[in-house]
Amino acid sequence: MSYNSFGHIFRVTTWGESHGPALGATVDGCPPGVPLTEALLQPWLDARKPGQNKYTTQRREPDQVEILSGVFEGQTTGTPIQLMIRNTDQRSKDYGDIAQKFRPGHADITYWQKYGIRDYRGGGRSSARETAARVAAGGVARAALATLLPGIAIRGAMVRMGPHGIDPARWDWHEVPRNPFWCPDAATAAEWAEALDGLRKSGNSVGAVIEIRASGVPAGLGAPVYAKLDTEIAAAMMSINAVKGVEIGAGMAAAELTGTENADEITMGPDGPEYSSNHAGGILGGISTGQEIVARFAVKPTSSILSPRRTITLEGEETEIVTKGRHDPCVGIRAVPVGEAMMACVLLDHLLLHRGQTGGNRGRIGPQAAG
Numbered sequence: 327m328s329y330n331s332f333g334h335i336f337r338v339t340t341w342g343e344s345h346g347p348a349l350g351a352t353v354d355g356c357p358p359g360v361p362l363t364e365a366l367l368q369p370w371l372d373a374r375k376p377g378q379n380k381y382t383t384q385r386r387e388p389d390q391v392e393i394l395s396g397v398f399e400g401q402t403t404g405t406p407i408q409l410m411i412r413n414t415d416q417r418s419k420d421y422g423d424i425a426q427k428f429r430p431g432h433a434d435i436t437y438w439q440k441y442g443i444r445d446y447r448g449g450g451r452s453s454a455r456e457t458a459a460r461v462a463a464g465g466v467a468r469a470a471l472a473t474l475l476p477g478i479a480i481r482g483a484m485v486r487m488g489p490h491g492i493d494p495a496r497w498d499w500h501e502v503p504r505n506p507f508w509c510p511d512a513a514t515a516a517e518w519a520e521a522l523d524g525l526r527k528s529g530n531s532v533g534a535v536i537e538i539r540a541s542g543v544p545a546g547l548g549a550p551v552y553a554k555l556d557t558e559i560a561a562a563m564m565s566i567n568a569v570k571g572v573e574i575g576a577g578m579a580a581a582e583l584t585g586t587e588n589a590d591e592i593t594m595g596p597d598g599p600e601y602s603s604n605h606a607g608g609i610l611g612g613i614s615t616g617q618e619i620v621a622r623f624a625v626k627p628t629s630s631i632l633s634p635r636r637t638i639t640l641e642g643e644e645t646e647i648v649t650k651g652r653h654d655p656c657v658g659i660r661a662v663p664v665g666e667a668m669m670a671c672v673l674l675d676h677l678l679l680h681r682g683q684t685g686g687n688r689g690r691i692g693p694q695a696a697g
Contacts, residue, residue, distance in 0.1 A: 332565065336356060336678055338671060340459040344449055348413060360402040361401055361473070367409075367466070370464060370468070371389040371391050387414060409463065427647050428639075432449060437450075437451075454657060461667045463667065468480070471670060480670050480673070483502050483510045484509055484535070485537045488534075490514065492511035526655040538623075538669050544687065545613070547676040549613070564623070566623070566664050569623045575607025575609070576605040576606075627657075
């Protein structure tokens with residue numbers, strides 16, 4: 327089995343390679359009657375596309391999304407939605423030198439060991455270019471969520487680049503679109519620019535941490551044990567290229583807390599339960615609490631670097647390799663819209679699952695509970 331699909335009711339299958347004629351996604355399970363046009367999807371693709379500044383790969387792709395099916399007169403029909411993004415700026419010749427060599431840190435060697443064949447042009451299916459299809463599918467999920475849950479907001483930011491983290495006290499969502507790093511801290515963004523300039527000029531790269539938040543999510547999404555909302559969010563984020571770690575809420579830091587510190591105390595507010603803190607990241611027992619959902623994921627340094635690295639050939643001979651071509655010195659920069667898209671897909675999927683099983687929230691709290 328190839329496992330190119332994810333989701334239960336809202337199901338996404340991505341297809342295509344980095345240097346093929348096109349890539350895209352087949353989206354099944356989207357409710358009918360959702361307003362959807364190519365113009366509505368394009369801003370999400372524009373946010374992820376390469377070549378927008380000197381800190382990202384200089385591959386120039388317009389990433390224009392085309393809707394081939396599943397939409398009639400500007401609305402979804404409930405049938406499969408086919409999305410296509412044409413590749414227009416491939417430079418396959420840049421990869422001729424690696425046809426017989428395995429790039430360290432890449433999937434070259436494991437793809438060969440599994441399949442006995444690999445598309446060495448930009449990594450083929452393993453390329454981060456595949457995430458353009460996810461972002462397009464995430465745009466469909468956002469459109470459906472806007473119809474079903476008008477108050478929901480899904481936003482992301484880069485909160486660490488290498489050893490340099492942001493100051494949470496200076497978090498400003500308005501700052502995120504003002505700098506090339508999706509950074510919510512203006513002072514830290516300036517420090518990152520200086521640090522990344524040095525790495526870029528030396529042919530090196532660096533990793534990053536991305537934080538995705540979803541507000542306006544109702545309580546009740548998710549399921550106990552095997553379909554926990556945090557399990558599926560973590561799996562979605564972990565499936566993104568170059569991601570090596572995921573945490574929800576306090577995450578790994580929860581191990582440093584005591585029980586009294588970690589417990590998110592509950593009081594009754596005018597509109598329902600209120601929490602003193604959000605160490606759980608908006609999810610308890612695999613089910614959303616109604617608080618903001620918070621997830622973070624770590625992106626490793628770009629493996630394609632100009633510094634010579636030791637490797638082996640298909641014949642098993644030891645050699646050195648320098649990866650040519652156009653690459654991101656910090657691939658985490660363009661991971662923010664990808665993380666947002668995956669969060670949107672998971673939340674829509676679980677909203678549809680929840681409504682299908684329960685018809686909506688059942689357990690009431692407060693005076694209305696007696697009714």
